[in-house]
Amino acid sequence: MDHAVIMAGGSGTRFWPESRNRRPKQFLKIAGEEAMIALTARRLLPLVPPERIHVVTLQEQIELAAEALAPLGVPRANLIAEPAARNTAAAIGLTALELRRKDPEAVFAVLPADHVITPVSAFRQRLEQALALAKRGHLVTFGIKPTHAATGYGYIELGAPLADDRAARGIASFKEKPDRATAERFLREGNFAWNSGMFVWRADVILAELELHSRELHDGLLALHRGGAALEAHGYRALPSLPIDIAVMEHSAKGCVLAVDFTWNDVGSWPALEELHDADAQGNRGVFPAGGELVAHEARGAIAFSSSAHVIALLGVDDIVVVHTPDATLVARKDRCEDVKKIVEALRARGRTDVL
């Protein structure tokens, strides 16, 4: 049976002050009126019904996930709790064990909770195609056609078309985040795709490949999983912390890339909201999931966000990001938002964990 697993264990600081330690990006209403995790689940319907949508997230975020997904009918039993963050290989391995136990024939898509994909119809079409490939034993990864020489993504060098689906390509190599010149070469040469972090595979196949290429992790997970659904935290924390790319994909002979034609946005920092929300006539974007309001006088190119019914007023400022929360407000130059972590570090150094 086809399943989907939403990876919701991420943390990060780049959406501070809206994101907090206890409320990371995937639970924010920055891409629409629902949390990103709910938008991710909604995108799967009706191709994957709610009872086959699973979520793997940190134990401490289970309640947030349950709250966000209850309106979509995702069963509470489908939420898999990680006792600690041990990177994607552990989370995926754990989920594969759980799915294989429930459904030995399980095929599942792995989808980060905090990406935005449009149009949904194109996504569903590629997902169906990937599920078909996965059923035949491939480890399918979605490759995004680069639109610019991004240095923030890993790249996949495309190999030869597959014999059983000539739209899919083998994997020639994985490339770490490149420098600018290398990224420009990748773009020019044309046979590179961004590694989207979205995968589709059979539970038994990914587990066999994990056993083959990351034996310690596989065996550790297996032992823990035999202990029951409530994983022993100490043991989980002792597992190797590896991304699935390194644990499996870079070594496996079964990997392939499905180049996709939908628009993909990993919503990396506040300026990503420009691609998700329309601007007004002055080029300003007010993003207010709960009815706030932007008023601007001789201000252009702003992104203003509040999840409360707050008024944000801009006067004579260009290309500014303003994020209001009840206890902290960020005002940043739009092209400096990658450095929000510097603010977070400064607050941590001052002991202001109450706002982190």
Add this chain to the structure above:
Amino acid sequence: MDHAVIMAGGSGTRFWPESRNRRPKQFLKIAGEEAMIALTARRLLPLVPPERIHVVTLQEQIELAAEALAPLGVPRANLIAEPAARNTAAAIGLTALELRRKDPEAVFAVLPADHVITPVSAFRQRLEQALALAKRGHLVTFGIKPTHAATGYGYIELGAPLADDRAARGIASFKEKPDRATAERFLREGNFAWNSGMFVWRADVILAELELHSRELHDGLLALHRGGAALEAHGYRALPSLPIDIAVMEHSAKGCVLAVDFTWNDVGSWPALEELHDADAQGNRGVFPAGGELVAHEARGAIAFSSSAHVIALLGVDDIVVVHTPDATLVARKDRCEDVKKIVEALRARGRTDVL
């Protein structure tokens, strides 16, 4: 006896969003940990004791004034309520009638509630000097030595030194707010002072001069005041609305100017806070009367204000004013703060009087 009257009937929009229709500038904690009106009263102590400090303000602001001044011991009975805003001549005339009734020998200083003066010792010294001049029948106005060619103030052209106090000067003429070139000439010529809006006079003298030069206003006030302390609103609204400068000072032969040597700040808009608060090493000023905090990374020259315990974070922005309130936040370029009224107008046009 010496009295002081704090003029607290002003309104305005230049400190939005901290100032609101129901909470104008004089009630804000922008110059220190107390409201400006309280700082103004405190400046008078012990030269004028609390029982001889009076306040004239709008009826609807009496509670705010009482709350701000109670800790200083200003009696509630010393708060004089205007039924409507009818400019300074009406407020001063009303107060003079009230003081003369209580104390036929009353001499009083008129002090706007929203100015900052330092050092206090110099202010008290000049006030004593002015009270002495006033007792001899002069209408004393404090003249501020111009520090730059300001176009936002009225000017007084200084006349000859007075015979009875050669430190005081007669008034040659009053000048409206000048254009830039005229202001520069005033500064160059040296015999002009800014009209501070602070005056000292005997109650009976200012009333006699009001009767002489603005008979209609004088007689209207007299009739209303005979009706008792709770003024008849309709009658008060029908009074001529005149500044005291035009109603009396420009016509009176009794005016004189006392050039003062203290630093005077009429706190006209947010950037005025730069003169009232020290900057940190990056040239940023966080003004937080209730324990908020500023955190800045590669940001310079900012003014950040919140009257709640809010964190304001600045990233890569220079010369920005950020004012946080629970329901509205302003982000402005520092040199554009005179246009805050444009924001207020836009909000009014949208019907957002809830945040005005």
